Amino acid sequence: MKGSEAIVASLKAAGVDTIFGLPGGVVIPLYDALYDSDIRHYLVRHEQGAAHMADGYARATGKTGVCIATSGPGATNLVTGIANAYMDSSPMVAITGQVRSGLIGTDAFQEADITGITQPIVKHSYLIKDAKEIPRVFKEAFYIASTGRPGPVVIDIPADCQLDEIDYSQPEKIQLLGYKPTLKGNMKQIKAAAKLILSAERPVLYVGGGIVNSGAHKELAELARLLNIPVTTTLMGIGSFPETDKLSLGMLGMHGTGYANYAVTHSDLLIGVGVRFDDRVTGKLETFASGAKKIHIDIDPAEISKNIGIDVPIVGDARGILGELVRELKKARPGKTATRAWNKQVSDWKKKHPLSYEEGESDIAPQHVVEEIYRVTRGNAIICTEVGQNQMWSALFYKHTKPRHFITSGGLGTMGFGFPASIGAKVGQPRKTVIDIAGDGSFQMTIQELATAVNYNIPVVVAILNNQYLGMVRQWQELFWGKRYSNTCIECQPDFARVAEAYGALGMTITDKKDIADAVSTAIKAKKPAVLDFRVRQDENVFPMVPAGKSITEMIGGHK
Amino acid sequence: MKHTLSVLVENKPGVLSRIAGLFARRGFNIDSLAVGITENPDVSRMTITVDGKDHPIEQVTKQLHKLINVIKITDLDPKRTVARELALVKVKSDAHSRGEIMQIAEIFRANILDVGRKTITLEITGTYEKINAIEQLLEPHGIVEIVRTGRIAIERGAK
Structure with a gap:
């Protein structure tokens, strides 16, 4: 079959039924193959829209989002969307057309080195040189995008590779010598974490997008309720713990709630799960939970101790690790009394510093x-x-x-x-x-x-x-x-x-x-x-607010 | 402290650029970088020296590990490692100074590759320090050009 048909077959083999994209000169063969396929293709009006749609699709479903653009400007229009998916660890495969192989490097019409341009903002990328690579590259790309810490993968395919005839067969296994994400947490570390948690008096769970990606929300809730540990989420972690729960502190950081920022600052144990201690969360690093021991659970070892020193790091998938951690803690038959005074303090902060704004007569806040x-x-x-x-x-x-x-x-x-x-x-x-x-x-x-x-x-x-x-x-x-x-x-x-x-x-x-x-x-x-x-009211501000670089308790506005 | 990272990578197009790009955007400085094939033609080895004083070496290796084409990274322990560098040095010389330069070459077991009317070219193999030392001695004669390979290193065998 033709390379373009092999692309469609590879997409179907990866379970893809939805694509967002916009055609152009060098992807006409691919679009011709899509014409006969039952994959639903949504035609966008700008390629950036296709990348964001694929990203939104991925975040809402947990599946890998797919977008297509042509070479040159089509591909460069995807760049913001790819960078966005990279920063938020969203699984995406971006397919771009490329000028035919013989023209690469000659500044041909609509040529852009998209694998070069996107290098700092992808989890991985491929420039296909031979149509025979198509089945393997697609299989690898979907595997890389969706496993470990998810992220975008770019596949750049020259026009001639879409036209060449190949013998199509799906590769049985994936062989990636340099890619073996750690999923299972180290038991010794989990035990060390359990010990810290059992001896903590003022623990706080600080959780982020890793909970969502790993589907660990149930295990998180179980852990929090087992010992009555207050939970604050990052912007990316929102929804991973119900904000209607009495243990919820809402969001922390620059525009976090007053009580979340106070709780983190006064905690004696901070349990970070699927988070990266981003500057919008920590404010001034030196004063961020400075009196607390820190446990950090994350699938990406490079996040451990990147910004802040960690006492007990655990690398792996949050869901499995939190499950193990709960099992380990239950062995000790813990009571909820250890955190009673702490929860009283937190609830006082909640009463004292609620989120607020002024309502007008008829104008809209x-x-x-x-x-x-x-x-x-x-x-x-x-x-x-x-x-x-x-x-x-x-x-x-x-x-x-x-x-x-x-x-x-x-x-x-x-x-x-x-x-x-x-x-x-x-x-x-x-x-x-x-x-x-x-x-x-x-x-x-x-x-x-x-x-x-x-x-x-x-x-x-x-x-x-x-x-x-x-x-x-x-x-x-x-x-x-x-x-x-x-x-x-x-x-x-x-x-x-x-x-x-x-x-x-x-x-x-x-x-x-x-x-x-x-x-x-x-x-x-x-x-x-x-x-x-x-x-709405024109001069309304977002409060509370921590000025950039200040400690997160140095909040202005929004609380009395 | 200088660290010597021995990095096994897949021998694929663009790998060097991925590694160099990673160092650049994370703000890590490369002191030297040497690349060559290994006993396995699908795998290349990069020997990278970085200053651990400037950047936490742990961050460097962890970020490198995230590149899909990077197979293995070893932060070589200097006590258990043999490291060498090759330098080619073209130094000014006339009939007058030739004898002294050849003497220096002999002490450092440098090979004389080329003798011109106004220059001599030496080949020196050794540690980073040894090459610096000969460079210093040759300096007064006037170094026209120096080409260094950057460090390559291998772990010692079990004793």
Whole structure:
């Protein structure tokens, strides 16, 4: 069969039934092979949208997302999406066309060295030189993308390799000499961790995206409830522990809750699971949980002691390790009394420093929109976000209870991610209500994907918290730059409701807070893509806030 | 402290670039790097020296390990390792100084590869320190050019 047919056969062998992409000159053979295949291909309007959709699909389903772009500009348009998947450890295979082999290196039309360009932002990449490599490379790529610490893999395929005839057969096994992720935790280390946990008086579980990727939420809850250990999540860990639980501290860090930051700072044992001690979480490293012993469970050994010294590291898959840890702890028949005083302290902090904002008469507080979305969806929706204030309010004011229900660009902080990601999530989870909580700035970065959503009738809801500012930068300018609002006002903007209608979606503008809930439920029931333009208070800030580089207890605003 | 990392990698296109790129973007400096094939044609060995004072060596090796094409990394223990470097040195010489340079060459067991009208070219094999030492002695004569391979190293056999 032809190389292009071998690609389709390899995709099917990998279990792929959904692809996002946009064709171009050198991938015409591949698209020709897809034409006869039962793989559903979603045609996007910009390749960045395809990468984010594949990423959103992956995060909502746990399966590997797949996107296709042509050579040159098609491939470079994927770059932001690939970097985004890399930073948030999202499994993705990005297929790019390349000019034919003989032309590589000659600056041919639409030639770009995409394996070179993406080298720092991929888990691995392949430039296929011979069509015979196709079955092996695809098998390896899906294995690498989805195992260990997941991440994006790029496969660059010259046009001639798509046309060459090969004898297709699926390789039986994968032979990767240099890739053997450690999954099972070292028992000695697990025992050492159990010992520390049993002797702790002020323990805190600090958990992140690793819990979601590993599907370890049940084991996490069991561990937390066994000894009544308070749990705080990173932005990526949101949903891995129900925020309705009394042990939940919500998110920690720069825009974390006051009580999460106090609890971490005063803890005597910090149990980090699937986290990477990122600067947005730790603030000033020297004062981060400085009185605490630290256990760090992570599948990536390079994360251990990267930013902060660890007393008991355990490398492996979080789910298996937490399961073992619970079994080990149960042997000691622990009571819950050891943490009683600590939980009392935590609950005092919760009372003293609750999340808060001021409600207006009829004007709309952005936080209130998020709360209303929570109320209308009963907390069952998949929430995607853009980046900035909308993202932080979505993290803080919606009570997240389920893993894979909060999809956000954590590491890279990609404005324009949320909307295409919501399309990918809805494709992967068609029965779920999917809402992208957006900012007016972010939404305009990938707004053209409204055509994709309408084209395939993918009924996602975009809720724009429209403050006519690049709000988070405006907030920094207000707080740290003497209110010099350099280039953050974006008052010149389209009427989003009419733009939505022009694309064939539902569009609504909401200016009174009493109309929020109705608008949200109308949009959900519309059974077609909908854009809700909430004209919110312009100068609202995200609080609490820890200024960059300060200790996480040096919070400003939002708590008394 | 200088560390000598012996890195086995798959002999595939782009591997050197992946490794060099990783060092660059993580801010690790490479002191020297030598690459060659091994007894297995599918596998190459890179000998990389890095300064552990500047970068925690553990981070360097862990990040290297994450590259799919990297098979094995050994941080060689200097006490159990034999390390060598090869240098070619072209030094200014005339009839007047030739004798002294040849004497230095003899002491350091350097080979004389080429004698020109105004230069002599020497080949020296040895440790990093030995090569530095001969370089220092030749310096007053005027070094025209020096080419060093970077360190290669192998673990000693069991005693």
